[in-house]
Amino acid sequence: xxxxxxxxxxxxxxxxxxxxxxxxxxxxxxxxxxxxxxxxxxxxxxxxxxxxxxxxxxxxxxxxxxxxxxxxxxxxxxxxxxxxxxxxxxxxxxxxxxxxxxxxxxxxxxxxxxxxxxxxxxxxxxxxxxxxxxxxxxxxxxxxxxxxxxxxxxxxxxxxxxxxxxxxxxxxxxxxxxxxxxxxxxxxxxxxxxxxxxxxxxxxxxxxxxxxxxxxxxxxxxxxxxxxxxxxxxxxxxxxxxxxxxxxxxxxxxxxxxxxxxxxxxxxxxxxxxxxxxxxxxxxxxxxxxxxxxxxxxxxxxxxxxxxxxxxxxxxxxxxxxxxxxxxxxxxxxxxxxxxxxxxxxxxxxxxxxxxxxxxxxxxxxxxxxxxxxxxxxxxxxxxxxxxxxxxxxxxxxxxxxxxxxxxxxxxxxxxxxxxxxxxxxxxxxxxxxxxxxxxxxxxxxxxxxxxxxxxxxxxxxxxxxxxxxxxxxxxxxxxxxxxxxxxxxxxxxxxxxxxxxxxxx
DNA sequence: TTGTGTTTTATTGCCTCC
DNA sequence: GGAGGCAATAAAACACAA
Numbered sequence: 001x002x003x004x005x006x007x008x009x010x011x012x013x014x015x016x017x018x019x020x021x022x023x024x025x026x027x028x029x030x031x032x033x034x035x036x037x038x039x040x041x042x043x044x045x046x047x048x049x050x051x052x053x054x055x056x057x058x059x060x061x062x063x064x065x066x067x068x069x070x071x072x073x074x075x076x077x078x079x080x081x082x083x084x085x086x087x088x089x090x091x092x093x094x095x096x097x098x099x100x101x102x103x104x105x106x107x108x109x110x111x112x113x114x115x116x117x118x119x120x121x122x123x124x125x126x127x128x129x130x131x132x133x134x135x136x137x138x139x140x141x142x143x144x145x146x147x148x149x150x151x152x153x154x155x156x157x158x159x160x161x162x163x164x165x166x167x168x169x170x171x172x173x174x175x176x177x178x179x180x181x182x183x184x185x186x187x188x189x190x191x192x193x194x195x196x197x198x199x200x201x202x203x204x205x206x207x208x209x210x211x212x213x214x215x216x217x218x219x220x221x222x223x224x225x226x227x228x229x230x231x232x233x234x235x236x237x238x239x240x241x242x243x244x245x246x247x248x249x250x251x252x253x254x255x256x257x258x259x260x261x262x263x264x265x266x267x268x269x270x271x272x273x274x275x276x277x278x279x280x281x282x283x284x285x286x287x288x289x290x291x292x293x294x295x296x297x298x299x300x301x302x303x304x305x306x307x308x309x310x311x312x313x314x315x316x317x318x319x320x321x322x323x324x325x326x327x328x329x330x331x332x333x334x335x336x337x338x339x340x341x342x343x344x345x346x347x348x349x350x351x352x353x354x355x356x357x358x359x360x361x362x363x364x365x366x367x368x369x370x371x372x373x374x375x376x377x378x379x380x381x382x383x384x385x386x387x388x389x390x391x392x393x394x395x396x397x398x399x400x401x402x403x404x405x406x407x408x409x410x411x412x413x414x415x416x417x418x419x420x421x422x423x424x425x426x427x428x429x430x431x432x433x434x435x436x437x438x439x440x441x442x443x444x445x446x447x448x449x450x451x452x453x454x455x456x457x458x459x460x461x462x463x464x465x466x467x468x469x470x471x472x473x474x475x476x477x478x479x480x481x482x483x484x485x486x487x488x489x490x491x492x493x494x495x496x497x498x499x500x501x502x503x504x505x506x
Numbered sequence: 507t508t509g510t511g512t513t514t515t516a517t518t519g520c521c522t523c524c
Numbered sequence: 525g526g527a528g529g530c531a532a533t534a535a536a537a538c539a540c541a542a
Contacts, residue, residue, distance in 0.1 A: 024514080024515045024516055024535075024536055024537080025515080025536095025537095026514070026515075026536090026537065026538090027514085027515085044528090044529085047527090047528090062516090063515085063516085065528080065529090066515075066516065066517085067514095067515080068529095069528095069529065069530070069531095070514075070515075070516090072529085072530080073530075073531075074513095074514095076530090
């Protein structure tokens with residue numbers, strides 16, 4: 001790994017030598033992959049982590065810090081954008097007050113509350129079944145996330161990346177219909193002009209595209225109203241008081257939905273998002289998330305894992321959700337299921353063995369209440385994997401993936417989430433395939449698409465002790481930051497995926 | 507080929523916490 | 525006061541349409 005990275009760095013250095021005059025240099029794909037991977041693990045790396053990561057990637061600590069800072073902002077913006085969409089919807093044609101997740105969960109503030117979710121809204125969205133979701137649409141998935149997350153996951157969705165998390169849900173047909181006109185182009189309209197322009201959002205919304213999808217829209221609304229709105233009930237837009245315990249208990253009801261939302265406000269599935277997902281990222285890595293979702297039942301089984309009580313956070317919720325997704329892989333005793341992480345590969349190789357001795361990162365959140373022994377046992381249970389091998393894996397994938405060269409890799413979708421830059425085929429043929437398939441997810445995935453490549457890219461890097469430590473120490477010490485523990489971000493490897501990953505390494 | 511728009515990177519200042 | 529993070533800003537890099 002180090003060697004490979006080193007080579008990569010050298011090549012970059014040579015390249016850089018010719019570009020010394022450039023004020024800034026783009027991160028290499030390798031660097032981005034590693035950074036994103038690391039970011040998914042630790043949004044707030046310790047100084048030591050940064051240092052070692054910087055060393056490994058041939059960057060300066062300053063660059064690392066800056067990158068993480070911007071990366072967090074990126075996530076935050078995403079969150080805010082999503083929130084604005086929800087707000088727009090609420091005040092727009094469709095009174096969707098039942099899906100307030102985004103707003104509260106993403107309301108970003110310096111206090112780090114942007115992951116907060118108002119329980120009331122959580123409750124209120126219950127009826128919608130699949131509100132909140134994900135996808136995004138916003139497509140503003142991080143380049144890497146799209147890439148690596150899928151690599152690892154197809155299941156895993158490792159992350160903490162809100163986008164990752166938000167990208168993974170909902171199959172509700174109603175939702176799909178609704179979303180079609182809410183975001184004509186599959187993009188959620190950002191609230192601020194900047195974000196708006198960046199998303200290329202066309203201020204259309206429902207009204208503008210009404211004519212095009214009028215029927216679908218009307219149908220969707222009717223469906224929603226039919227379920228959510230009753231003549232004898234409060235007018236649309238009026239928030240309902242939290243229902244008393246057991247209010248939804250009914251022998252006839254699906255066992256999954258209620259529990260699902262009660263315990264996991266974040267999981268709700270947003271209609272808009274789902275659609276957008278289908279429209280904008282068909283066949284892309286996005287589906288991976290959904291495709292690997294386990295049933296809601298499986299999710300429901302682990303509604304409230306230890307340490308997730310209290311104020312919900314997007315990340316945590318998502319993490320929780322991920323737990324569900326990987327129920328067949330996830331072990332409650334294993335808060336850190338192995339995952340494919342550049343970080344891990346560093347760890348295993350000894351290249352990056354963080355001790356989490358960071359000034360502010362010693363503190364562990366006691367609320368997690370997970371014996372270190374368990375963590376360690378898990379962490380140490382995957383043998384070793386040299387960083388060199390890991391690096392080679394990455395490099396191989398970067399260089400061997402057909403025409404995916406470094407540059408194309410960087411901008412072609414592996415790392416580029418800009419929808420406008422995505423191949424048009426993605427929205428045509430694949431979408432059709434989706435519609436034709438009983439499985440909206442699997443059906444979208446071409447045999448030789450990125451997912452396949454991503455899977456090949458999957459690296460099985462066991463977590464090290466460091467991971468456990470660091471995870472627990474995510475942004476400790478500062479009240480202004482909410483916990484962002486990876487412990488709640490288990491990797492959603494399914495057995496098959498895990499095996500696949502293992503075999504790929506073999 | 508050029509112009510425009512978007513994304514990424516780097517810098518700087520302010521704020522919060524220890 | 526120092527350290528770390530957030531936010532704003534500028535500029536480079538890049539993609540796409542005309």
